[in-house]
Amino acid sequence: MKDPNIELGDIHWLMDILQNIDVGLVVLDRDYRIQLWNGFMESHSGVSPQHAKEQIIFDLFDEIPRDWFMQKAEPVFQLKTRTFTIWEQRPYLFKFKNYRPITGRAATMYQNTSMIPLESINRAVDHICLIIYDVTDIAINRADAISANQSLRELHQYDHLTELFNRPHWEPKFAEEHQRSERTGQAASLVLIDVDNFRHINTEYGHQAGDEVLRTLAAALRQTLRQTDSACRFTGESFAVMLIGTDEQQAVHFAERIRKDIEHMIITVPGHEISVTVSIGIAASQPAFESAAAWQQAALRALNHAKDAGRNRTTLFQHQE
Numbered sequence: 001m002k003d004p005n006i007e008l009g010d011i012h013w014l015m016d017i018l019q020n021i022d023v024g025l026v027v028l029d030r031d032y033r034i035q036l037w038n039g040f041m042e043s044h045s046g047v048s049p050q051h052a053k054e055q056i057i058f059d060l061f062d063e064i065p066r067d068w069f070m071q072k073a074e075p076v077f078q079l080k081t082r083t084f085t086i087w088e089q090r091p092y093l094f095k096f097k098n099y100r101p102i103t104g105r106a107a108t109m110y111q112n113t114s115m116i117p118l119e120s121i122n123r124a125v126d127h128i129c130l131i132i133y134d135v136t137d138i139a140i141n142r143a144d145a146i147s148a149n150q151s152l153r154e155l156h157q158y159d160h161l162t163e164l165f166n167r168p169h170w171e172p173k174f175a176e177e178h179q180r181s182e183r184t185g186q187a188a189s190l191v192l193i194d195v196d197n198f199r200h201i202n203t204e205y206g207h208q209a210g211d212e213v214l215r216t217l218a219a220a221l222r223q224t225l226r227q228t229d230s231a232c233r234f235t236g237e238s239f240a241v242m243l244i245g246t247d248e249q250q251a252v253h254f255a256e257r258i259r260k261d262i263e264h265m266i267i268t269v270p271g272h273e274i275s276v277t278v279s280i281g282i283a284a285s286q287p288a289f290e291s292a293a294a295w296q297q298a299a300l301r302a303l304n305h306a307k308d309a310g311r312n313r314t315t316l317f318q319h320q321e
């Protein structure tokens with residue numbers, strides 16, 4: 001039916017717009033043969049409208065999964081409904097190269113795709129129109145925001161000097177472990193490792209050397225840990241390690257190994273070679289610890305015993321102490 005508002009000259013304009021618009025337009029017939037292919041599609045695919053015309057879309061673009069596409073398109077033909085696919089569901093329909101200078105990091109253009117029914121004069125839907133939007137900028141910005149958030153989160157979790165978890169991040173994990181071991185009765189041990197006479201290291205070699213000692217010890221500790229263990233910088237010169245599924249004897253074995261490793265370590269700082277020792281206090285989980293704080297207190301008492309007994313040793317918290 002002729003639309004009285006559209007003059008012949010207008011159609012010429014409309015064709016110009018359709019060819020030059022920065023959006024992909026494709027018309028498909030009932031057999032999925034291409035009937036219209038605009039300038040956007042030509043310039044991104046390298047396929048001319050003459051070549052595209054009458055070709056089945058899946059034959060020309062094998063990256064389009066036929067079953068998935070038909071599942072989307074059939075309701076558009078039959079129910080005259082629109083469908084919309086966003087890049088989060090499927091990054092692209094047509095595998096076009098991304099050419100944008102700012103988001104050049106993406107190899108492929110991200111696309112949102114609409115499918116709309118096109119009614120003929122008898123109101124049957126014999127054709128559908130695909131509208132392809134280039135959303136690469138949005139997708140890349142979103143990916144950047146996610147990774148920036150991730151870095152920020154990680155920044156808040158770690159102690160910047162030792163790269164171990166910081167205490168505020170570790171404490172809730174420890175409290176959770178306390179509840180879990182209370183509930184399940186599964187063994188877990190808390191190990192506190194404190195550098196001996198660290199004040200002396202700072203005064204003798206300088207604060208920067210002290211920092212280097214802490215960094216080196218933390219790195220050694222990280223190497224000893226299993227995936228499930230979690231360590232933090234507990235105070236300035238002490239570390240806490242939560243050993244999951246580890247009873248007191250196994251924890252002593254772990255602690256003695258790290259203590260002896262540290263004892264034999266030579267830490268090189270400008271102008272000096274430094275040796276340090278550590279004292280270690282261990283408390284294995286037990287029902288008597290009514291709170292995570294009580295468990296920590298027990299490990300601290302054991303650590304103080306190790307210090308009082310002459311340092312460079314491991315002490316296990318005994319409940320009858």
Ligand SMILES: Nc1nc2c(ncn2[C@@H]2O[C@H](COP(=O)(O)OP(=O)(O)OP(=O)(O)O)[C@@H](O)[C@H]2O)c(=O)[nH]1
Pocket residue numbers: 161194195196197198199200202206207208209210211214235236237307311
């Ligand atoms: N270099 C450096 N020193 C720190 C840091 N945090 C805490 N310290 C120092 O660690 C020292 C801890 O001293 P003390 O608590 O007396 O313990 P200690 O000298 O190790 O003695 P014992 O634990 O009893 O063997 C203090 O001098 C703090 O200034 C840090 O991040 N870097």
